[in-house]
Amino acid sequence: MPRSDVAAPITDWTEFSFDTRQVHVGEYPDQNRGARIPPLTLSAGYVFDSFDDGAARFNGDSREPIYSRQGNPTNAVAEQRLASLEGGSAAVVVSSGQAAITAALFALAESGEHIVSTASIYGGTRILLGRSFRRFGVSVDYVWDTDDDAAWDASIRPETKAIFTETIPNPRNDVVDIARIAAVARRHGIPLVVDNTVATPYLIRPFEHGADIVVHSTTKFLSGHGAGVSGAVIDGGTFDWAASSRRYPLLTDSLRRGLPSLLERFGPAAYAQYVREAVVNDIGPSLSPFNGFLLHQGIETLSLRMERHVDNAIAIAHWLEEQPEVEVVDYAGLESSPLHDIAQHYYNGRTGSVFAVTVKGGSDGARAFTNGLRIFSRMTGIGDTRSMVLHPLTTTHVCFADDLNARLGITAGMLRLSVGIESVDDLISDLRGGLDRVAGIL
Numbered sequence: 001m002p003r004s005d006v007a008a009p010i011t012d013w014t015e016f017s018f019d020t021r022q023v024h025v026g027e028y029p030d031q032n033r034g035a036r037i038p039p040l041t042l043s044a045g046y047v048f049d050s051f052d053d054g055a056a057r058f059n060g061d062s063r064e065p066i067y068s069r070q071g072n073p074t075n076a077v078a079e080q081r082l083a084s085l086e087g088g089s090a091a092v093v094v095s096s097g098q099a100a101i102t103a104a105l106f107a108l109a110e111s112g113e114h115i116v117s118t119a120s121i122y123g124g125t126r127i128l129l130g131r132s133f134r135r136f137g138v139s140v141d142y143v144w145d146t147d148d149d150a151a152w153d154a155s156i157r158p159e160t161k162a163i164f165t166e167t168i169p170n171p172r173n174d175v176v177d178i179a180r181i182a183a184v185a186r187r188h189g190i191p192l193v194v195d196n197t198v199a200t201p202y203l204i205r206p207f208e209h210g211a212d213i214v215v216h217s218t219t220k221f222l223s224g225h226g227a228g229v230s231g232a233v234i235d236g237g238t239f240d241w242a243a244s245s246r247r248y249p250l251l252t253d254s255l256r257r258g259l260p261s262l263l264e265r266f267g268p269a270a271y272a273q274y275v276r277e278a279v280v281n282d283i284g285p286s287l288s289p290f291n292g293f294l295l296h297q298g299i300e301t302l303s304l305r306m307e308r309h310v311d312n313a314i315a316i317a318h319w320l321e322e323q324p325e326v327e328v329v330d331y332a333g334l335e336s337s338p339l340h341d342i343a344q345h346y347y348n349g350r351t352g353s354v355f356a357v358t359v360k361g362g363s364d365g366a367r368a369f370t371n372g373l374r375i376f377s378r379m380t381g382i383g384d385t386r387s388m389v390l391h392p393l394t395t396t397h398v399c400f401a402d403d404l405n406a407r408l409g410i411t412a413g414m415l416r417l418s419v420g421i422e423s424v425d426d427l428i429s430d431l432r433g434g435l436d437r438v439a440g441i442l
């Protein structure tokens, strides 16, 4: 029995600050023992109260869970927290960042249709679009100069159903002017899908700059620990599906005999519901609740970690720029970067902690540098608490043609760094050890 002299628990965190919401949104009291942490619900399915309750859950009259392929109470904590931090209407967590991008775009484009993306994106996404989406009959065109409105207009066709970009592209930190791309999308009546993995909602919230859908590899900074793979699709809730010059019948028309459309039933969360109910439920890239639990635990400390990540990254980017063994540092927040103005405008110069450094000596230099590091882990991955280093040309970008890599700026001497939250002095002395090896071969 709740006591009348005890303040009622907060259930609506909307008006609270980012730091408070990252800790609390989505939590629910454990009815049995009062456990403080939202419990890990390891159950594939959920008991219907009655015959009629089963029907109510299936026809959408009840929001109680049905089966963990479409939704799970542990994952719901992460979903509500992510929707709140990004400022969206609803979120759906999935099994990886790749699954999030696939689900987000698969919900928009079908065979014979088309997607336009900025050219500088994570290598795995480029492979996904060029290989699997192509096999589904969805074609992709890339815009290389994101400030060139004529290039955008020329690439968009009547069958273009989505525009895709990354806020802080992996690996080159070549930040985009998100509002400018959103204006292109708006002009053509097409939703803008933004991968906000590297920035996280702590550094930028793309919906505030006109994006319609946000995707994440929550494997990275949002989790922070690197202990599990996960992803998320977040609906901004503002795209006008019915008024668009394109048709999105899966949202605007009835999906099932006798039921109104998702737009009529779910309003601003209709797209998220389509991703959950149709794409994820049909194809099955659902998130294990164990990884969902790890994710919402990680989100609780996001802002603290991001502050340290970025402080370390800025100090290291400045330091690297001064070293004689370094050719160039691609960090948009640096005064020397051609993207400095965009970095200032959107990020106050704090463009995350994933960026590229090119050492002298080409691939021999890159090898010497990488092998000389002791704190930085040699691995694929970004956004853990620990620092990591990777040579894109021989790993994430190895399957691309030489001329494509050259155009993307992926060169033999280039390394991707993901700067962690260790002591910056220790990280700099580790990097010095790597550069000493580069000096040894020059």
Ligand SMILES: Cc1ncc(COP(=O)(O)O)c(C=O)c1O
Pocket: 096, 097, 098, 099, 122, 124, 125, 166, 170, 195, 197, 198, 216, 217, 218, 219, 229, 230, 231, 381, 382
């Ligand atoms: C920007 C970006 N998006 C998506 C992904 C894919 O995420 P996941 O590895 O969780 O599938 C990655 C992975 O590195 C990434 O860096």
